[in-house]
Amino acid sequence: MAVNLPLPIPEKLTAVAGIELGHAEAGIRKADRKDLLVMKLAPTATVTGVFTKNRFCAAPVQLCKEHLTKRSDKAPIRALVVNTGNANAGTGESGLANAxxxxxxxARLLDxxxxQILPFSTGVILEPLPIDRLVAGLPQAIGNLKSDNWHNAALSIMTTDTQPKAASRQVTINGKTVTLTGISKGAGMIKPNMATMLGFLAMDAKVAQPVLDKLVRDVADRSFNCITIDGDTSTNDSFIVMATGTAGVDVTADNTPEYAALYDAVLGLSQELAQMIVRDGEGATKFMTVTVEEGRDAEECRKIAYSIAHSPLVKTAFYASDPNLGRILAAIGYAGVDDLDVTQLNLYLDDVWVAKNGGRHPDYQEADGQRVMKQSEITIRVKLGRGSAASTIWTCDLSHDYVSINADYRS
Amino acid sequence: MAVNLPLPIPEKLTAVAGIELGHAEAGIRKADRKDLLVMKLAPTATVTGVFTKNRFCAAPVQLCKEHLTKRSDKAPIRALVVNTGNANAGTGESGLANAxxxxxxxARLLDxxxxQILPFSTGVILEPLPIDRLVAGLPQAIGNLKSDNWHNAALSIMTTDTQPKAASRQVTINGKTVTLTGISKGAGMIKPNMATMLGFLAMDAKVAQPVLDKLVRDVADRSFNCITIDGDTSTNDSFIVMATGTAGVDVTADNTPEYAALYDAVLGLSQELAQMIVRDGEGATKFMTVTVEEGRDAEECRKIAYSIAHSPLVKTAFYASDPNLGRILAAIGYAGVDDLDVTQLNLYLDDVWVAKNGGRHPDYQEADGQRVMKQSEITIRVKLGRGSAASTIWTCDLSHDYVSINADYRS
Known part of the structure; x- marks a missing residue:
């Protein structure tokens, strides 16, 4: 059901010097399934991350934050470990002990x-983590460690995802090639509020820790924090950026041309990975870009974009290719922008001008709306007519399959 | 599909002296369907209402507010007119002209x-109101005017409702009987923010205008403003209370025993009518009461209750009778109560203690959760452990039929 999401081809995923990946079948929830991943980093690597703001943040997320705070150049982060099948969230004290x-x-296995370890979990909430099976699977994952293993890594972090999500790109900085490769997973409980569960991006540039910390926040706000599938912010959202420092490119400050070039590459790859999550959203049949322009500030544009993107009525209309576009106006109207003057508002569906000054455009023909609604990729554009700020959110429709998948997820 | 919603029996709906109801088949959207209702009031009646806070509030809602502001004892509201099949919202200047x-x-027909007329519309947004057919249908509605016509009135305001919604009750005040009868309709785009589209309640007490104005706000906040089906606040929500003043009971102030007795009766009937809307929510198979207790204030309890009630993941789990209750914790966690200490939180499903101090209760057995989930009526109770405020919201599950109904609504 994924929307225009090509399968990643293993040969096209570029190894990043300074990071090795090893997967295992640990039987966390189901047998014969890749469900454990270890990522081992060179000692030169810097690592940073942003995490869910859900108050029920998972035990591994709590530990990740603590370990990132404690890290130093003498004791850098050396490895990440990810399990699927169990979120280790809503598990109280015993959950923390398991993480x-x-x-x-x-740490014992890697000396x-x-x-120096960052732990991650994804899967069912409120169930005890099967720690014995997880620990027993670690030697297998370590045995599989190699640089050229990104495709298996992407497979190992999937839950209800129908496809692995991975991409690579390269950028030339000061005449040297920097390689970036990332993986991500969705596919429900997706309305990241910091970052999504899970995105991992590695590159071989050398990036100073405070610069990397700024980079991840800026990029997350324009990529993973701009997607929503069902408005449910997960307990486990994590977006991690790793810079292994092996490419001979050194980014020491955020006001340099090197930073600008790297930022563009990281943002481009992160947006690609984030959009992949939406394209493989649970039950998705349409990929929708919601752009709200001419707002007073980005926050009110974002409010309205989310209001449209979360409306079950808007999402089901897109699923049905039914241009019942009054539902978009209703969602704009209840978004919570209390002084919004709807007589200044214009609405477009791709190139079709649907509503003018808050009412139906006199020339709007339902056939034109219908034509756009039938596409698999659609842009909803709202112009508020009260400023120059803008925001964009990516989302998908709400289909029968979303209900089926989430009514059956644990069975 | 309605959940434990008995069909209203026409003989059990009590006429309210001072109000006559007349219905018509005007062919607003479809032929051979009751789609127009006129309610004619005695000159002694006081009327008040609360309306949607959606910024795209419909043309008739704008006119209602204006007419209620202009009303006086010399020029009271004399009639209400309701059409279904078209919301007359998102229709700009021409929509206002049509209303x-x-x-x-x-007014011409009633001299x-x-x-002195309040207009109401419900149906599709962004489409021009077929004003000629509506006006042509008015004489038929007037020809049908009679006191004992509440059942047809309830039928006339339905859209995707599968059943008419109506109820009556009586209360004795100062030895005299006061009769109350109300009707309402849903069934999607339901998260009233003032009141729902549409609720009408009539009684034969005499209630002074400022007292009635207070009554409607207090009652709406504890009835129609406590329900949600899909989180979509309609452009047309209206809840109207009419007091015809024929029963010989005079309520002149809100600090009297008469007011207290009347308040209880109006609140009880309004909650019944509001819950009927949830029971007949689009595709509903379960009726859920979400109660959040021990909060610092009612607002934070309400935020958390809505967060649970709107989560598509929670709603689909209830549809499947799957006790995947970690989804409730996730919804609590992202509700936006930023200083919530989850280690103080307890979660119950009816009598089953699911989570204790933020983690799974050691004695919780999935079989117990499963037993409750299979019921058609379920209470989710959250104790925050940080205060003494509480809020209750009523909602329903999210089923395949919700998607079908909203993917097909206009076709």
């Missing part, structure tokens, strides 16, 4: 301290 | 001023 035990087990 | 023309036509 801690995961780090300790991997480092537990604080 | 005005509706009032003028009915009063257009400002």
């Amino acid at each position: 801690q035990q995961t780090c300790e087990a991997l 480092c301290a537990p604080e | 005005q023309q509706t009032c003028e036509a009915l 009063c001023a257009p400002e």
Whole structure:
């Protein structure tokens, strides 16, 4: 059901020097399924991340934040470990102990301290993590460690995703090639509020820690934080950027041309990975770009864009290719922008001018709306006529399959 | 598909002296369908209402507000007119002109001023109101005017509702019987923010205008403003209370025993009518009561209750009778209560204690959760452990039929 999402071809995923990936079938929830991933980093690497703002943030997320705070040049992050099948969220004290035990087990195998490990989990909430099976699977993952293993890595972090999500790109900075490769997974409980569960991006540039910290926040706000499938912010959202420092390109400050070039590359790849999550949203049949322009500030544009993107009535109309576009006006109207003057508002569906000054455009023909609605990729454009700010959100429709998938997820 | 919603029996709907109802088949959207309703009031009646806060509020809603502001004892509201099949929203200047023309036509037939008429519309947004067919249908509606016509009135305001919604009750005040009868309709785009589209409640007590104005706000906040089906606040929500003043009971102030008795009766009937809308929510198979207790204030309880009630993941889990209750914790966590300490939180499903101090209760058995999930009526109870405020919201599940109904609504 994924919308215009090509399968990643293993040969086209470029290895990033300084990071090795190893997968395992640990039987976390189901047998015979890649469900455990270890990413091992060179000692030169800097790592940073942004995490869910859900108050029920998962035990591994709590530990990740703590370990990133404790890191230093002398004790850098050396590895990441990811399990699917269980979110280790809503699990209280024993959940924290299990996440801690995961780090300790991997640290022993890699000969480092537990604080040098970042743990991640995704899957069902409120169920105890099967820590014994997870720990037992680690040696297999370590045995598989190699640089050229991104495709298996993408497969290992999937839950209800129908396809692995991965992409690579390269950028030339100061005459040298920097390679970036990333993976992500969705596919429900997706309305990231910092970042999505899960996105990992590695590159071989050398990036100073404070610069990397700024980079990840700026990029997340324009990529993973701009997507929504069902408005449910996960307990486990994490977006991690790793710079292994092996390419001979050194980014020391955020006001340099090197930073600008790297930023564009990281943002481009992150948007691609984020959009992949929407394209493979649970039950998705349409990919929708919601752009709100001419607002007073980005925040009110974002409010309105989310209001449209979360409306079940708008989403089902797009699923049906039914130009019942009054539903978009209703969603704009209840978005919470209390002084919005709807008589200044214009609405477009791709190139079709639907509403003018808050009412139906006199020349609007339903056949024109219908033509656009039948496409698999559609842009909803709203012009508020009260300023120059803008925001864009990417989302998908709401189909029978979304209900089926989420009514059956655990069975 | 309605959940435990008995069909209203015409003989059990009590006429309210001072109000007559007349219906018509005007062919607004489809032929051979009751789609027009006139309610004619005695000159002694007081009327008040609360309306949607959607910025795209419909043309008739704008006119209603204006006419209620202009009303006086010398020029009271004399009649209400309701059409289904077209919302007359997102229709700009011509929509306002059409609503005005509706009032003028009915005023001519009833020999009063257009400002003494309140117009209402429900149906598709962004389409021109077929004003000629509406006006042509008015004489038929007037020909049908009678007191004992509430059942037809309830039928006349339905859109995707599968059943008419109506109820009556009586209360004795100062030894005299006061009769109340109300009707309402849903069934999608339901997250009232003031009141729902549409609720009409009539009683034969005499209630002073400022007292009635207070009554409607207090009651709406504890009835129609506590329901949600899909989180979509309509452009046309209206809840109207009419007091015909024929029962010999006079309510002159809100600090009297008469007011208290009347308030209880109006609130009870309004909650019944509001819950009927949820029970007949589009595709609903479960009726859920979400109660959040021990909050610092009612607002934060309400935020969390809505977050649970709007989560597509929670709603689909209830549809499937799948106790995937971690989804409730996730929805609590992203509700926007930023300083929520989840280690103080407890979650119950009816009598089953699911989560204790933010983690799975050690004695919780999935079989117990499963038992409750299979019921058609379920209470989700959250205790925040940080205060003494509480809020309750009523909602329904999200099923395949919701998607089918909204993907097909206009076809």
